[in-house]
Amino acid sequence: GENVEQHPSTLSVQEGDSAVIKCTYSDSASNYFPWYKQELGKRPQLIIDIRSNVGEKKDQRIAVTLNKTAKHFSLHITETQPEDSAVYFCAASIFGSGGSNYKLTFGKGTLLTVNP
Amino acid sequence: SAVISQKPSRDICQRGTSLTIQCQVDSQVTMMFWYRQQPGQSLTLIATANQGSEATYESGFVIDKFPISRPNLTFSTLTVSNMSPEDSSIYLCSVDRVNVLTFGAGSRLTVL
Numbered sequence: 001g002e003n004v005e006q007h008p009s010t011l012s013v014q015e016g017d018s019a020v021i022k023c024t025y026s027d028s029a030s031n032y033f034p035w036y037k038q039e040l041g042k043r044p045q046l047i048i049d050i051r052s053n054v055g056e057k058k059d060q061r062i063a064v065t066l067n068k069t070a071k072h073f074s075l076h077i078t079e080t081q082p083e084d085s086a087v088y089f090c091a092a093s094i095f096g097s098g099g100s101n102y103k104l105t106f107g108k109g110t111l112l113t114v115n116p
Numbered sequence: 117s118a119v120i121s122q123k124p125s126r127d128i129c130q131r132g133t134s135l136t137i138q139c140q141v142d143s144q145v146t147m148m149f150w151y152r153q154q155p156g157q158s159l160t161l162i163a164t165a166n167q168g169s170e171a172t173y174e175s176g177f178v179i180d181k182f183p184i185s186r187p188n189l190t191f192s193t194l195t196v197s198n199m200s201p202e203d204s205s206i207y208l209c210s211v212d213r214v215n216v217l218t219f220g221a222g223s224r225l226t227v228l
Contacts, residue, residue, distance in 0.1 A: 001175070034217070043208065043219040044159065089158060104217060106158045 002027040006107025023090035024072040032095035120220035134197045139209030144189035153206040199227045
């Protein structure tokens with residue numbers, strides 16, 4: 001089955017700096033890569049996702065890049081703010097018709113701390 | 117986005133007992149997913165629940181330990197049976213809403 005590795009496990013940055021979290025996946029058939037943010041004591045919430053037909057996607061201060069050949073994808077947060085502090089999870093799945101939708105395999109998570 | 121209600125939000129249980137977690141969604145969905153998040157860990161899919169058929173369990177999870185019901189298109193239950201301290205986790209229900217996997221708030225179980 002799919003295996004997702006995520007690095008680093010913890011990341012501390014100063015407010016205003018950029019943060020980068022990297023993930024690799026093992027199943028070349030995976031084609032959907034979401035990122036979830038989980039604040040302490042709260043549910044995971046989708047912040048951005050990318051499908052394998054594109055190499056990059058941006059949403060304001062957040063961007064995700066995908067390298068299908070190398071089987072890795074990364075989350076980039078620019079101009080970090082204290083409210084960005086949370087655990088971030090990457091995930092991978094094979095998105096398509098049928099029951100395999102959203103059988104997400106998650107990475108182990110990155111605890112991001114943004115220091116004021 | 118989907119409104120997903122889970123009950124209980126938290127509970128403390130004794131070893132050897134069973135607890136049923138309920139998940140209610142505000143609109144009909146074909147598939148509902150149950151995840152487990154052990155303390156400080158990532159999310160692991162337990163099973164996929166389809167209405168009108170047996171749930172599909174992932175490797176390492178069995179029906180006897182985690183029986184699931186899916187009586188209609190807006191409701192599902194997950195039972196954690198014969199609990200041990202290793203079952204202490206957050207159990208999350210999730211659904212696909214507009215091609216986004218959305219999670220409930222979770223049920224935090226502590227087994228003593």
